[in-house]
């Protein structure tokens with residue numbers, strides 16, 4: 001997700017269903033590169049083929065130069081893809097496309113997307129790669145193309161001004177740059193993009209190290225991955241951080257222009273809305289009549305969740321502002337983070353129906369799941385901190401606290417305490 005400042009989550013990066021408008025040329029440029037096409041043979045690659053089958057090599061640590069980690073045998077790729085139910089269909093191709101870096105590629109693809117399971121299938125971006133400017137996730141024609149693009153970045157010592165230099169960059173520094181952006185590394189993990197923190201980057205690095213060392217030792221099982229809800233063995237936070245089932249309806253930035261670049265998004269809370277309509281109607285509105293007027297992050301209706309805007313990158317949707325009538329906890333929020341943070345740093349969630357429409361049980365369940373996931377994965381708080389974020393600020397707002405309208409209205413506002421309680425129970429879960 002990656003490199004931020006310009007994130008993945010992946011992690012929970014947004015995953016566009018399709019691309020359109022001006023972005024197409026740039027995307028195709030990346031997409032049409034094939035393994036070894038541009039930079040793949042870069043001289044900076046100390047392709048040391050690590051043997052994993054013979055005498056046990058020294059364990060990898062955060063201090064290990066990431067370019068010296070090497071490959072894993074093809075049967076590890078095959079078994080991990082099978083074991084994790086991956087949609088990636090070409091293990092030999094992906095191993096070849098990442099030659100010299102195969103162990104890191106496989107470990108990162110597990111950590112980023114559960115080997116392609118947590119993103120939209122038609123994006124085929126197992127490593128959560130973002131545009132070099134950080135705005136949006138990349139989309140590839142084949143899974144192998146995403147792996148090849150990843151390797152090109154790592155082998156290009158001048159990529160983005162040399163963010164992956166020098167040639168002996170330690171793994172821990174590589175992870176900081178890949179996950180939290182170059183400033184994250186240079187600031188000693190103090191200022192990370194993409195909503196990442198020192199703790200989240202440490203967990204990412206530790207997961208990668210465990211996976212790679214596990215393969216080197218010949219262990220069958222690594223830690224749970226990003227896409228796994230079922231693998232609860234020994235890693236409750238990772239399991240809890242899994243996103244709820246949602247429909248990828250990311251609207252390309254050119255198709256709906258109701259957003260601003262207010263800098264990288266840093267998720268600090270949620271803001272609740274009602275749609276004054278249906279989920280499908282709102283989805284159509286954002287792509288049609290309202291394409292220059294309104295956009296939000298998530299919509300809930302008919303027991304479904306749609307995601308319209310990535311939580312990573314730089315698109316701040318015109319959702320919860322314009323902060324022209326700030327009241328309640330909104331005053332403290334704006335004072336602390338500034339007006340730009342209202343649309344940029346609050347996850348806007350719309351629930352189908354009107355201000356006084358009761359919320360059906362299925363929609364309520366989705367709302368609790370979604371907010372709990374944001375609390376765990378993005379705010380990175382536990383039940384003891386919730387409903388505040390890690391900086392002690394309230395994490396749940398209503399649109400009325402920032403704008404001269406009654407949104408989300410009495411039906412949802414009357415249940416905010418219940419929402420906070422239900423989310424807290426899930427976080428304790």
Ligand SMILES: [Zn+2]
Pocket residue numbers: 272273274319399407408
């Ligand atoms: Zn609203």
